[in-house]
Amino acid sequence: MSSTPPRVLVAVPAYNEEATIDKVVSRVRESMPDFDLLVVNDGSRDNTRRILENLGVVTATHLCNLGYARAIQTAIKYALACDYDTLITLDADGQHHPEQVLALYAESVSSGWDVLIGSRYVGSKDYSHSPLGRRVGMQLFSLLVKLASGQRIYDTSSGLKVMRRNVFEPLAQSLFVDFHAEAIVYLIRLGYRVGEFPITAAERMHGQSMYSLLSHFKYPLKTSLLVLLGLIEANLRRRRN
Amino acid sequence: MFFLPTLAVEVILPFRAVLVLDLMGLFFLIWVLNLVRHNRLYVGYGVIFIAAILGTMVTLSVPQLLLGVTHLVGAIFPASALTLLALCFIVLMLLYVLSQLTLVSNRLAVLIQELAIERSRESAYATSRTNKRKDENSLR
Numbered sequence A: 001m002s003s004t005p006p007r008v009l010v011a012v013p014a015y016n017e018e019a020t021i022d023k024v025v026s027r028v029r030e031s032m033p034d035f036d037l038l039v040v041n042d043g044s045r046d047n048t049r050r051i052l053e054n055l056g057v058v059t060a061t062h063l064c065n066l067g068y069a070r071a072i073q074t075a076i077k078y079a080l081a082c083d084y085d086t087l088i089t090l091d092a093d094g095q096h097h098p099e100q101v102l103a104l105y106a107e108s109v110s111s112g113w114d115v116l117i118g119s120r121y122v123g124s125k126d127y128s129h130s131p132l133g134r135r136v137g138m139q140l141f142s143l144l145v146k147l148a149s150g151q152r153i154y155d156t157s158s159g160l161k162v163m164r165r166n167v168f169e170p171l172a173q174s175l176f177v178d179f180h181a182e183a184i185v186y187l188i189r190l191g192y193r194v195g196e197f198p199i200t201a202a203e204r205m206h207g208q209s210m211y212s213l214l215s216h217f218k219y220p221l222k223t224s225l226l227v228l229l230g231l232i233e234a235n236l237r238r239r240r241n
Numbered sequence B: 001m002f003f004l005p006t007l008a009v010e011v012i013l014p015f016r017a018v019l020v021l022d023l024m025g026l027f028f029l030i031w032v033l034n035l036v037r038h039n040r041l042y043v044g045y046g047v048i049f050i051a052a053i054l055g056t057m058v059t060l061s062v063p064q065l066l067l068g069v070t071h072l073v074g075a076i077f078p079a080s081a082l083t084l085l086a087l088c089f090i091v092l093m094l095l096y097v098l099s100q101l102t103l104v105s106n107r108l109a110v111l112i113q114e115l116a117i118e119r120s121r122e123s124a125y126a127t128s129r130t131n132k133r134k135d136e137n138s139l140r
Helices: A021-031 A048-055 A068-081 A098-111 A132-149 A165-173 A181-189 A215-240 B003-010 B015-037 B043-061 B063-072 B078-139
Strands: A008-014 A036-042 A058-062 A086-089 A115-119 A161-164 A194-198
Touching: A008 A021, A008 A068, A021 A036, A021 A048, A021 A098, A036 A048, A036 A068, A036 B078, A048 A058, A058 A068, A058 B078, A068 A086, A068 A165, A068 B078, A086 A098, A098 A115, A098 A161, A098 A194, A115 A181, A132 A181, A132 A215, A161 A165, A165 A181, A181 A194, A181 A215, B015 B043, B043 B063, B043 B078, B063 B078
Parallel strands: A008 A036, A008 A086, A036 A058, A115 A194
Antiparallel strands: A086 A161, A115 A161
């Protein structure tokens, strides 16, 4: 029997997060000293890179901006290459409280989830406190995931996730444009256990959201198409295996 | 149904139009060849354009072939048939070019990711070695 403790990697994708990245890194280091930390600097054009160098944190730097999904995929590929057992992703904008991650991780281990999402809505099952655009979007994507996978996920766009090693490979192979609803549907349809755990998240104080005005219209269409493709791909993959 | 071939024969392209279009085709052909020669157009794409230009020039120059194509696409006038085929070609090429662009962009993204991962692994290794040395020194 091997008594080696599981190797856990905390990955923080960051794009132009000079205002918050140092606080996030120090909070992660303080609250999870046993876990390794990787920041994926997704081609930031501000001082994020310099701050990370000064902090001495292990950083995977994209030479240009590849987008959120590619940043998460880099973290997954890194975890796969370095033989980690678990990957925890959290946002660099300071919305997530690293202190809650340990509870999320403990729940993931004890209940055997393949992917456990830190959910802002599963506790109250109520979107009314969110701004109108997000409220409509969250309900739409939640419905979409329910229709495509048969499972209700309340927070499809949460950046706080705990992933077990067995999902690294299917996630590293496919490209998910935002790593949200489409990835969730894909994993559920492949037979992986995906769950939610209640967390609280602060509102973004600095930097820009990755959702522009145009993307409020484009994103639902894009995600719907990707959910459909994820569904097809998962069925084909299951048949091949 | 019976009057269609007769009508098509009557509205066949005049010699001057065929000549102008063939000259334009020749110009495009020379341009494409030159681009390929100077390595500014991938030979695979060049072949598609050369085949399309030569095909169009031959179709224009042989009246029976032009009539055949007109009937094949269900057009009354040869000009309409050629416009339809040109539109189809443009849509196909656009789709092909965008798919190639996506392919190249995906390859580039994978390269950037691999480079980032390799560099971060090296940096993680260096950090762990430094920490180990610090620990050893503090034990001494």
